[in-house]
Amino acid sequence: MTRVSPALAADLRRVAHLLADAARPVTLQHFRRGIAADNKGPAKGVAFDPVTIADRESEMAMRAILARERPDDAILGEEFGHQPGNSGLTWVLDPIDGTRAYIAGAPTWGVLVAVSDDQGPLFGLIDQPYIGERFAGGFGRAECVGPQGTSALQTRAARALSDAIVMTTYPEVGTPTEAAAFHTVAAQARLTRYGMDCYAYAMLAAGQIDLVIEAGLQSYDVQGPIAVIEGAGGIVTDWQGGPAWNGGRVLAAANAEVHAEALAILSQTL
Template identity: 80%
Template sequence: MTHRITPELSAELRGVAHSLADAARPVTLQYFRTAVAADNKGALRGMAYDPVTIADRASEQAMRDILARLRPDDAILGEEFGPKAGTTGLTWVLDPIDGTRAYIAGAPTWGVLIAVSDDQGPLFGIVDQPYIGERFAGGFGQAECAGPHGTRALQTHAPRALAEAIVMTTFPEVGTPTEGAAFQAVAARAQLVRYGMDCYAYAMLAAGQIDLVIEAGLQPYDVQGPIAVIEAAGGIVTDWQGGPAWQGGRILAAANPQIHAEALAILSTAS
């Protein structure tokens, strides 16, 4: 079955997305800045440290429980419990805690990522930071942040040269050595580079605070919520070749087409 996005359906999907974020908030806060134990998922795959906690699993389960009640025929793709098939053409893409390393370290740069997507990519997304109490939402003609300063519209930064830009990423090595070298070529030309921001970097891009987020090796649940928010705020998100990025991989998120083009010219040379 295919879907048609009517005003009534878009309003329903927005409401469900916010209900998911509302459900995840108390679960994640229950364990934040406690001595929560973490299992290493990476060890099972022979990879680097990739922690998961009871908070990750409980947060996703709380969201899945709501979807089972409100949108039972939609598909789900979640980080912790995998895919669930659906019949509507819509998929809920859930990252119950993006930035678990920050979470267990007590740093409030993690967040809950939610997107509702079709076969063309995300339609509406949320980046929620429960501890700060900020929620960034975008899609269906909406781009706004609700938080300690009230509710305000989101708008990405106006064009400026890469030499004046602020760039963020999570890991200094940014993937493979080749990918890391490409990132450093961009970073060397920027005015300011900051690391370790997880999904909060994408929120700051949508809020007009920074110009670029560059990452590699991401999964769909890492990016679909942020893509919807950033694009609704006026930004652009692609892979390092300028193609669609909602399936993950190498991500170039930019405040505007001009600085996107300047960074893309450098990153596209990475093999």
């Protein structure tokens, strides 16, 4: 699929917001309530990868809406995997991106929604239910709706890496080699902050920071943020400058200039 009609774009936008609307009360029901977490980590070769009833119930609520509103579309969700479709469109769902932050009571987690075709995400949402902010991007516009009203999203203007703000979730980033590459970039930036999960991508789209650099991501971690950032004028690639919507190593940048500076370092240090 290479073209989306205005009518289809409007419907996809409508359904994406329905999904985020459904996930909000489910996630808030359990947030800061001492929720228990199961550990998926050993099965994935990591020490701790939590999942909660809120993750599962949130994704189930979104899937129920898709079954009613868009039954021919495929679904890829973190908790319940892939459901095939025949429309050429796939809904990519992360019911709680940042479950570690969620169980710790920190509001840097979010609900991620994207709708994609075979060329990547068309429209996406980053929703933070506790703060009440929703970042949306795709089909020619990007906006945030939150406590301060509705505003257009626009990434930051070009500036040197030495003046840039960089974010990532974990100081370890990924493998030792990936961590070394990240810290080479971070050492040249003005400010580096950690532990932001998907909220870092929202801040990039909102024009607050310049770079988000991560590794080891899945497609459901990044497709919603890609749509939002690209809609706001930013750039998202892998660490070699190729497409990032299947996950892996991700470099999100506010503009072409700072992207080029960071990419030159990352690509040369791996």
